[in-house]
Amino acid sequence: MITMTRLDVGPLLGSGGQGDVYELPSDPGRLFKRYRSGVRVDETGLSALVEWRLELSPRDRAVVDKHTAWPLEVVDCPGGTLGILMNRAPRDFWHTVEGGVLPRDLSWAFMSEAARFVGLEPATPRAAVAIMVQLATAFDVLHRNGATYGDLSASNVLWTGDGCPSVLLIDCDAAEVNGRPRALREAQTPLWSCPWPGVEGRERDEFKLAMAFLRLFFRYEGPIMDSTSSIEVPSHPPVTGEAADLLTAGLRQVSVRPAAADWLPVLRELHGGLRARRVAS
Secondary structure, three states: EEEEEOOOOOOOEEEEOEEEEOOOOOOOOOOEEEEEEEEOOOOOHHHHHHHHHHHHHHHHHHHHHEOOOOOOEEOOOHHHEEEEEEOOOOHEEEOOOOOOOOOEHHHHHHHHHHHHOOOOOOOOOHHHHHHHHHHHHHHHHHHHHOOOOOOOOOEEEEEEOOOOOOOOOOOOHHHHEOOOOOOOOOOOOOOOOOOOOOOOOHHHHHHHHHHHHHHHHOOOOOHHHHHOOOOOOOOOOOOOOHHHHHHHHHHHOOOOOOOOOHHHHHHHHHHHHHHHHHHOO
16 A cells, blocks of 8 residues: 555546546546545555556466456545555547547447437447457456456546447446455446346356346347346347357356357457448448
8 A cells, every 4th residue: 555645746636426536647647536425435446456466477468458447456545534546548549529628438338329429430230249258358367366346337447449449447446356355335326237037246246247248249238127028239240150259158047157258269259250241320
């Protein structure tokens, strides 16, 4: 842990429900997030996230650093509050809308009308699969190393929006290391939450990976409820039988859900097939 007095805290960059995010002029690649007083933050849980990253193999840590804004250091702030340091999302993950700069979240990858309203194109099927490969890769690292992400949703994933997109998971301070306290109370985003009680931890992450594939590849914007028996999707790009099987298994109420590692070879094969067919948006 470091003290806030050691940081060169710059201008306020943005505010959320839990705290405020500041620039660090002397360390422009990182940001400082300070939690507001009254927000319940477990210091042990934050420290567990920091320690978890440091204990990863170099290869797994490189994946986490590339595709997540993981807590890098816990900060002791005045007034008994806490904060964290985290990597800053590169410029490619932002988009200018009516003069304001906004994070390019994943909703613009599959919500066609919303994307085009702000001057973007939704992800092509091939780009959607590329996004999924990166999400599955990040989740595979988390799960193999005893951590879960939690609230996977369009607002918690940024993407670069080009033909070969990169993705970044944010709000990682709500992730959990198995057997350690959770730093923050976990939230669940509407339209992305699992409708069945008891589906938690890694299993819920696996449900949400399937949900992400449904939304990104087929541009499905509707809910999945406990009464949902079939889904009509607006887009029907070519899909392999293996990918369809993983999607079906991942979204069932009672299921041996596909692990993130199970998705990777299937997604790579699908990506290669779409490249050969040159499937357009």
